Amino acid sequence: MDHIDELARAFGHFPGIGPRQGKRFVYHLLAASIGDRAKLAELIKELDARVHQCPECLHFYTTSAKGICKYCSDTTRDDTLLMLLEKDQDLVAIERAGTYRGRYFILGGVLTLSGKGVIRDKELLKTIEQRLSKGLKEVVLALGATSEGEHTADHVRRLLASHRDQIKLSTLGRGLATGSELEYSDAETLRAALSNRRET
DSSP: OOHHHHHHHHHTTSTTOOHHHHHHHHHHHHHSOHHHHHHHHHHHHTHHHHEEEOTTTOOEEEOSSOSOOHHHHOTTSEEEEEEEESSHHHHHHHHHHTOOOEEEEEOOSOOOTTSOOOOOHHHHHHHHHHHHTTTOOEEEEOOOSSHHHHHHHHHHHHHTGGGTTTOEEEEOOTTSOTTOOGGGOOHHHHHHHHHTOEEO
């Protein structure tokens, strides 16, 4: 198999990257210095050793030793709030907005109307049980304003139906345009969406 095509195909597995862009990445690397290629290869190789997944919120973060992330270990954060997010990039966007001070849980994906996709159901239920003992009162469904986000929110509502007498479920309010993803929303839009969240 042609090595250039094989590497281009590997890049093509990245979100939003097709075969043409994958091949552009390969030719960019070929034009780069040997040192730059070696540095990139080393960074990828060290991912497992330097980046860990928080056992509580399932957020990936850089650390020298396994443990919980800075958001879960921060004792000043609000234990009555738990925000459910699709991916790590959404957490970064919410933190950039600077309004939310509660806890997080990363679902790890969304569900499609056709039945594709997987989210962390078991881990979420375990987290809810643990958080209830620490005073959890509200779960914020902070998912993209897309059909997949809505479908996933519906699934989570059903999943948490037995806890509705203990916790309030809310969604982000006005500010997010239909079809928008949290990752690409500006800080002001996210602040408005958080401030105007509504019970669901």
